[in-house]
Amino acid sequence: MRGRRRRALLVLALFVGFAGTAYLAGGFIRFARDVAALAVPPAGGQADGIVVLTGGEQRLTRGIELLREGRGRRLLVSGVNRETSAAALARTTGTDRALFDCCVDLDYEALNTIGNAEMTTRWAREHGFSRLLLVTSDYHVPRSLLEIAGVPGAPEIVAYPVSPDKLWRRDGWPSRLGLRLLATEYAKVLAVKARLALNLAEAGHLVHRVAGRQS
Incomplete structure (x- = not known):
């Protein structure tokens, strides 16, 4: 009797494992x-602001391009290394420092995607923004949207994915x-x-x- 029970439990465990794996x-x-x-949103799509989640120069470059195109009034770069200055980012992206002084905010507090979501919501609230373009790598978009949606009072987010070539x-x-x-x-x-x-x-x-x- 015990042998049958053990075999039944083994079969059940294998089935559950197989089903879970599938x-x-x-x-x-x-x-x-x-x-x-x-895919990136249509060129005519506008937003109140633009948020770039750090993690690669390609993201920041694209965010700056969107700001120059007038796709948003301000740009937030979230999760910046504390040793990185606005001047360094301007040089890296070949951007006029005046644009950074005018319309770019740097977030040094966020240490992960949860922090990015919280700082993005706080920044949008401070500036009265209700719709943001979110620039991050394509694989990072789903998790970023989940984290931002989980923050009370989060603004509407339009994902602007960047696809790393490698x-x-x-x-x-x-x-x-x-x-x-x-x-x-x-x-x-x-x-x-x-x-x-x-x-x-x-x-x-x-x-x-x-x-x-x-x-």
Whole structure:
């Protein structure tokens, strides 16, 4: 009898493991497909401001270009290294320092994507902005949108993805480096979804407890 139970439990464990692996694999394929399908918004699209999440010169260069084109009134560069000055960024991007002095804000506080989301929302609130262009790498867009959406009072976000050339092959498939990066990012996205769901459940439980006490 015990032998049968053990075999049944083993079969069940194998089935659950197989189903879980298939679910994760399917989710990763959908994630990679969605990232590959990301496209920049139409040229005529306007926003109140522009936010660049640091992580590569390509992102900052594109953000500066959008600011010059008048796609937003101000630009926030979030997650800047504390040893990096506005003058250094102006030189790196070949930008007139006057543009930085006029219309570029540097955020030295954010240390990760959660911090980026919080600082982006705070910056938008301080300037009265309700719609922002978000410039970051294509693989980073899904997690960035999740984190910003999880901040109370977050503005409307229009993603402006930047595609790193070394991550994608000419035929549209990810390179080896790109595949590893997508897998890592997918795991982070799952972690963010789990954390946000847990926070929502805890908030709902707290509201239920308060309502129960008041009744």
